Amino acid sequence: MIFIQSAQNDSSTNDILDWILYLDIHEKIQRQNDIASLEKVSIHINKDIHIKGSTINTIFDSDEISRRWYRRGTFSFNEIPLPKDYKASKISYPTQNYLRKEMDYILKLIDKNIVQYKNSINTFSDNNTNKIDNLIVASQTGLRIPETLITNEAEELLLFTQKHTKIITKAISSSNYELSLDDYKVNMYCGTEMINIKHLNHKQNIKTLFPSFYQQYIEKKYELRIFYLKGKFYPMAIFSQANEKTKIDFRNYDTERPNRCAPYQLPKEIEEKLHRLMQSIDMNCGSIDMIYTPEREYVFLEVNPVGQFQWLSRNCNYDIEREIALELLKEKT
Known part of the structure; x- marks a missing residue:
């Protein structure tokens, strides 16, 4: 069964x-x-x-x-x-x-x-996969990652912004959470945002708060969403840079002018590194986010074990739903 x-x-x-x-x-x-x-x-x-x-x-x-x-x-x-x-x-x-x-x-x-x-x-x-641990493992497998800082120290953040003229911030664990207000439950979303460097010019303007996630902003030629299933890859290129709304993160969806998406072929070397990563974190299925830079480099961002794959399957004619069904119909081993 x-x-x-x-x-x-x-x-x-x-x-x-x-x-x-x-x-x-x-x-x-x-x-x-x-x-x-x-x-x-x-x-x-x-x-x-x-x-x-x-x-x-x-x-x-x-x-x-x-x-x-x-x-x-x-x-x-x-x-x-x-x-x-x-x-x-x-x-x-x-x-x-x-x-x-x-x-x-x-x-x-x-x-x-x-x-x-x-x-x-x-x-x-x-679900409990640690995004920070995954970045470390990805780097150890030879994948390039953005330089990352987690801190509540103003001095450390200022030094980081001096090294990288553009930085972003996003949630450390999950970007979605639920907030209870009286008799209502409100779903909140913490997306990826660019840090305004002007606000960081003076240390006195920065208060020490809860440790937050900061990352070097990587310029993109396009973004990649890759569905991984037991050693098989189903990659899609997302041309997010043609739309100001989606430049920082394609998940800032523009329903009126959606990004063009197309099937993609990963280099064998990148597939091998991603496969080693998934084996190392003991995850046999997930949605991987990467960046392809203007300098023709692949940069790993994160992997989501329960990410959406329907839109990827339909845009690229991958029939991922059929592939999952076939996997589940295999006899037990």
Whole structure:
């Protein structure tokens, strides 16, 4: 059985399910969406590990799962389970916090062990990939990276701006986060922004705050989005420099005048270095961002384990959804 974890509104998952059913209508598939929480769970450990669980809509058994695609979401408990006649006020905050940690430990165990076959694609733990660590590993594999600084020291930032006339800042971990305001939840986005050097001319204008991410700005001829799947590359060139809105970052989308995108062929040397990087960070699928400079150099920026690939597949006629389906239909190894 193929076990798929995703978000309820992820259309790329729907496309891949269509391909699986088209290629093999008899294949057994189970999809777990991120909005469903675990109601029951049992984990038996002896020589092997056997996991059973259920949500309001699904029942799963690790003995029946031979392949897994982790797309998005995770297993979760909706709330701390308490006896019906027990008043929540009796549970102190430290106790609630302890119970949450216990549940988190169990959930991570399930995510890691629900399937252990080599032909599974991605894991929940890929979400915790460290972008800074990945930059270091990329450099160690021979890929060029932008010079990077993380600091809350005004003097260090000023020295950095003197060395690089153009610098950018962006989120250290995730560019998206959720903010609670009264009864509302607001989704926030922290994009890539150019630092205005004029604001840094005087040290007294800079306050020491939380450590932030600064990076040498690399001039672009075009940007590259590369989907990686178990040693295979699906690259796309994004001609973002023809539009002022997308020059700094193509993700500042212009829906009225979208960037031209085209299939691309990476040099074999760059493919080999990227493959070594993905092996080193133990990630078998992801979306890689790179820059191709006017000096004809390739510069690595980051890799996202759950990045969007639908638009890349359609712009370049790569049929990535079909390739993922074929990978999931392989017999367990």
